[in-house]
Amino acid sequence: xxxxxxxxxxxxxxxxxxxxxxxxxxxxxxxxxxxxxxxxxxxxxxxxxxxxxxxxxxxxxxxxxxxxxxxxxxxxxxxxxxxxxxxxxxxxxxxxxxxxxxxxxxxxxxxxxxxxxxxxxxxxxxxxxxxxxxxxxxxxxxxxxxxxxxxxxxxxxxxxxxxxxxxxxxxxxxxxxxxxxxxxxxxxxxxxxxxxxxxxxxxxxxxxxxxxxxxxxxxxxxxxxxxxxxxxxxxxxxxxxxxx
Numbered sequence: 450x451x452x453x454x455x456x457x458x459x460x461x462x463x464x465x466x467x468x469x470x471x472x473x474x475x476x477x478x479x480x481x482x483x484x485x486x487x488x489x490x491x492x493x494x495x496x497x498x499x500x501x502x503x504x505x506x507x508x509x510x511x512x513x514x515x516x517x518x519x520x521x522x523x524x525x526x527x528x529x530x531x532x533x534x535x536x537x538x539x540x541x542x543x544x545x546x547x548x549x550x551x552x553x554x555x556x557x558x559x560x561x562x563x564x565x566x567x568x569x570x571x572x573x574x575x576x577x578x579x580x581x582x583x584x585x586x587x588x589x590x591x592x593x594x595x596x597x598x599x600x601x602x603x604x605x606x607x608x609x610x611x612x613x614x615x616x617x618x619x620x621x622x623x624x625x626x627x628x629x630x631x632x633x634x635x636x637x638x639x640x641x642x643x644x645x646x647x648x649x650x651x652x653x654x655x656x657x658x659x660x661x662x663x664x665x666x667x668x669x670x671x672x673x674x675x676x677x678x679x680x681x682x683x684x685x686x687x688x689x690x691x692x693x
Contacts, residue, residue: 450476452525453477453526453527454477454517455470455527455530456502456528456558457530458499459489462628463528466530468490468662469662470666471495472494475496477496480513480531481501481502481531483501510558510561510565513562513565514568529558529580529581529605534598537593563612567616577619577622578622579671580612582605584606587599588627593646613676625678625679626661627681628664630653630684630687631660632655653688654686661682
């Protein structure tokens with residue numbers, strides 16, 4: 450039985466990935482700060498277990514992984530999915546506390562969960578596992594007025610590459626999925642209008658979040674001697690390639 454841990458599992462992409470993995474026979478532990486949302490996802494998906502956790506809190510992250518190992522014996526997959534954005538404002542109006550909140554979730558949270566997963570995967574038998582980080586199209590190309598989100602997602606790319614490099618010795622694979630305009634609380638708002646670089650607000654194409662779940666399921670299902678280092682899955686006609 451393969452065991453997965455998904456952060457931000459109570460809604461959106463995390464919930465979609467939990468559904469796909471459970472359907473493929475994985476045992477899935479979903480984590481997040483909203484117990485009710487986690488339990489609702491678990492109730493709809495046999496094989497999914499809800500464990501409330503705060504990815505910005507070191508002790509909470511340690512408990513999440515200790516609980517998973519105690520209950521299931523190992524961790525085969527971590528999907529670092531928890532994330533947040535800040536309000537769109539000019540750089541000189543961006544509050545420090547908003548910056549720090551985004552950094553805490555999108556970057557420090559990914560580090561803390563990666564560190565715990567690495568610890569478990571390095572010492573378990575059979576040794577190894579896979580870590581998949583939810584980057585974003587913002588890891589390559591920013592939207593206007595999104596400095597905190599863009600900076601953290603660019604940093605996740607560096608974290609992904611470092612983990613992939615350092616994991617080689619221990620049979621730990623690491624890759625990143627960059628998702629564009631999935632129908633979630635963060636990405637789905639583009640359908641109603643998103644600020645464009647030339648100043649207009651225009652609606653953008655949005656894809657079903659199920660496709661993001663299916664993409665992660667593919668990455669997760671590879672043998673450990675193969676790895677998708679980066680994957681981009683996006684609404685086909687969203688303004689990203691070329692000039693929009």
